[in-house]
Amino acid sequence: MSSNILPEPPDELKQLSHSLSLRIRESFDSDGMMPFSRFMEMALYEPGLGYYSAGLHKLGASGDFITAPELGPLFATCLARQVAELADTLGNYDILEAGAGTGRLAADLLRQLPPDKLPGRYLVLERSADLRRVQREHIQAMAPELADRVVWLDQPPEAGWQGVLIANEVLDALAVERFRMGEAGVEQLCVTRKDDHFAWSRREAPAELELAVKHAATSAGLEFRPGYRSEINLHLADWVAAVTCRMTRGLALFIDYGYPRREFYLPERSDGTLMCHYRHRAHDDVFFWPGLQDITAWVDFTALAEAADRHSMDVEGYTSQAMFLLGCGLDQVLAGHGANSADGGLALGAQARELTLPGLMGEKFQVMGLGRGLTEPLCGFSLQDLRYRL
Ligand SMILES: C[S@@+](CC[C@H](N)C(=O)[O-])C[C@H]1O[C@@H](n2cnc3c(N)ncnc32)[C@H](O)[C@@H]1O
Secondary structure (H helix, E strand, C coil): CCHHHCCCCCHHHHHHHHHHHHHHHHCCCCCCEEEHHHHHHHHHHCCCCCCCCCCCCCECCCCCECCHHHHCCHHHHHHHHHHHHHHHHHCCCEEEEECCCCCHHHHHHHHHCCHHHCCCCEEEECCCHHHHHHHHHHHHHHCHHHHHHEEEECCCCCCCEEEEEEEECCHHHCCCEEEEECCCCEEEEEEEEECCEEEEEEEECCHHHHHHHHHHHHHHCCCCCCCCEEEECCCHHHHHHHHHCCEEEEEEEEEEEEECHHHHCCCCCCECCCEEEECCEEECCCCCCCCCCEEECCEEHHHHHHHHHHCCCEEEEEEEHHHHHHHCCHHHHHHHHHCCCCCCCHHHHHHHHHHHCCCCCCCCEEEEEEEECCCCCCHHHCCCCCHHHC
16 A cells, blocks of 8 residues: 555644654764664654654554454463463473553453463563553452553563463564665665655665675575565564573464565565554555554574574474464354353354465464473464475
């Protein structure tokens, strides 16, 4: 979708975006540009001004996009079955949720878990101070009797813990580098200023980016031709290490839209995977009112598996969201609730379609489970194993 048919933001929000744009320009390097990764980082997280930091209505019907937990309780109900299975294996355990959005998943998950399988602590690692406030209010309102188990962290846990890490649509919100193949080698795509707007520009890639791009191409058995553009997350492995390094035993579940590397870098996907969300419209203009829209990149799940390997974790499973939820018993949940609910299960049926149909969230959202010290099979990965595609 072209950005010139997107709704106009109100004047006070445009003012916010102008302030952020000014701060971005002031942070340009001496050559008048900055790597796209820094632009994305500032557009999303610049204190007080970035998309996730400025107190805007982001998730849900009145925001810009809707995530699986925001559709209703079905996603959390299925996830709770996987967590309960792990609770049987682990005994005392904690949940660590990274990037908890509005707190909806936390509240629903706590309410869906049987009392004897509740986590000792529900830890939340949330970068946005504004969203922490929203989460606190939501959890207090929706699950008051369980709210005292929820603890917000500024950093990943420093002491050893065992349990389940959940990150739904968090990896896609991490800043990525953007590159282009030039005639002479890899180029770093940068952001510069043209008249009153931001525009693309480029410079020779720093060694770290060049090496990472070459590794991506070689490991996928692909050749990136001149003119090919895409993204790469240089800090994914570090981030995964930071959030999992003190997990002594347990499972880290990453749920996001993405592909195995060979599909991520297909020659026909020659302009990468960046996607912006504004008022429930998806489009590709990353320079549209910085700070007022979400900017995301699809996830290279092979990179996630490589990160696991580097940090002594095992890829316990990789499957589509549809097959994960069905493996967790989505059909049994529907059967159990339909007869008892006032609408005969209509609302849950609508959520199930959205979560599982291939044209909706079922296929483009994928689930990867990284384990440490686990030997028992996991219900979520019992129906389909896509690890051979990594
Ligand atoms: C697209 S939202 C998804 C929210 C929620 N998980 C859901 O599914 O509704 C991305 C979330 O990740 C958070 N986030 C982004 N980077 C993060 C980081 N490095 N550590 C923790 N949270 C982060 C954002 O503030 C936001 O809460």
